[in-house]
């Protein structure tokens with residue numbers, strides 16, 4: 362069951378999307394999210410969905426992969442949709458006690474759910490097509506100017522890349538502990554919610570203990586390999602900003618412009 | 629005479645809040661190119677010793693010189709760590725990147741090596757441990773032995789003069805153990821690197837030139853593996869058992885067979901027993 366989690370996973374490839382500079386892709390994500398929040402009507406959402414589908418196709422990411430990334434977060438989507446459902450104004454279609462559903466509420470719920478799903482898929486598309494190292498390198502370079510304000514950008518980027526590196530290891534470990542507890546009669550997917558929550562305690566404690574031990578050993582191993590803060594690190598793989606990156610950013614500018622225009626078109 | 633690669637003068641180390649020192653007056657000199665194995669039961673101070681060799685721990689008394697540099701001198705820290713590379717038990721906790729070649733590049737990147745030079749070093753290090761074909765793989769999908777070889781390559785990319793391995797095979801299956809050990813021996817043959825191999829497995833010591841046995845934070849025995857292992861009783865007193873070959877020879881000797889105790893490898897041991905069985909008649913009577 363945990364094997365389904367694709368958070369932070371990278372699917373190596375050699376497509377146009379893979380070859381784009383990570384900085385371009387990060388800026389693209391920010392631009393995409395901006396455009397997404399500018400969308401106020403059906404046309405806006407259709408455009409954003411079309412862009413997402415195009416990106417996925419160019420990056421050879423199958424729709425199934427993209428949707429499976431959504432699975433663990435579906436609860437958040439449903440929750441937001443339901444909340445929005447009851448917050449519409451106008452004539453009630455259905456009413457009971459303090460709950461009131463209006464046409465406006467339904468519209469809001471659908472839009473909100475679409476917005477969150479597009480946002481999640483868009484972010485996943487970035488991690489699916491960018492290796493963690495490139496991602497953190499790109500982030501470090503983009504946030505580089507903050508170093509002047511004494512923000513430890515390099516250290517934060519290192520933390521992020523290590524977190525991404527350890528996700529699969531920790532998932533594997535969780536699976537192992539779960540099997541061990543199941544062998545002793547524990548059950549994680551039956552019973553009432555409170556029972557299930559209680560069953561998690563003997564899972565989380567060994568997981569935390571082992572994570573701390575790992576962190577300690579990793580820190581020592583990194584020191585042994587001359588990791589130190591403050592020094593100038595070099596990179597084996599240099600980031601190169603190519604012509605395709607310029608084109609991609611121009612396309613992004615057009616997308617944001619179109620999103621602004623669509624705001625003022627009806628529906 | 630050249631400067632020893634490692635020199636320990638009366639080194640002691642006591643962990644904070646510990647009653648007993650983990651290292652207690654250890655003196656030791658290693659010349660460049662030595663292959664030293666370190667044995668000892670749990671808690672005898674082997675890992676503490678290893679961590680003193682590249683300034684992860686600074687001795688609470690005495691001093692450690694790495695190629696003439698004192699590990700207590702913070703200004704030489706990076707030079708010391710790049711001279712003495714260290715590999716630990718759990719390969720998962722040493723790998724920092726999500727792609728093999730990025731991980732191997734980590735140390736030279738930290739040292740500020742030129743990008744093109746890093747590429748050269750990474751490829752060379754991966755070839756040295758026979759993992760070049762796996763350079764674009766994700767480490768978490770490799771076997772334990774392969775991961776540990778990646779960890780070794782990650783250290784080799786610093787171009788160290790000495791490599792210290794703290795129980796590198798403890799978490800591996802027999803196949804992984806063999807892979808890692810043969811990589812280490814290959815390394816020594818091809819580049820004459822100084823190797824310090826800390827281990828629990830007696831069989832892994834027999835290829836070393838020198839064997840050090842630790843007990844209670846002190847050096848209890850120090851000599852060639854043959855010399856150390858033939859002292860079966862002394863080893864037993866330290867909570868260690870000699871390799872199976874030596875144990876066999878020892879029991880046979882107790883039965884009155886006149887066998888040497890220093891045939892460590894299985895082939896040598898078989899040879900010795902065969903030679904005894906083929907001995908010319910009459911030698912027994914001489915003994916009686």
Ligand SMILES: Nc1ncnc2c1ncn2[C@@H]1O[C@H](COP(=O)(O)OP(=O)(O)OP(=O)(O)O)[C@@H](O)[C@H]1O
Nearest residue numbers: 643644646650668669670671672673674675676677
């Ligand atoms: N971080 C620590 N804090 C306090 N005491 C420690 C610490 N690490 C080790 N010790 C103690 O120091 C002594 C030597 O430990 P060390 O880890 O060097 O032994 P070892 O020979 O490597 O054992 P093992 O075979 O289990 O790896 C032990 O008594 C141990 O309990």
Ligand SMILES: [Mg+2]
Nearest residue numbers: 674675676794
């Ligand atoms: Mg140890």
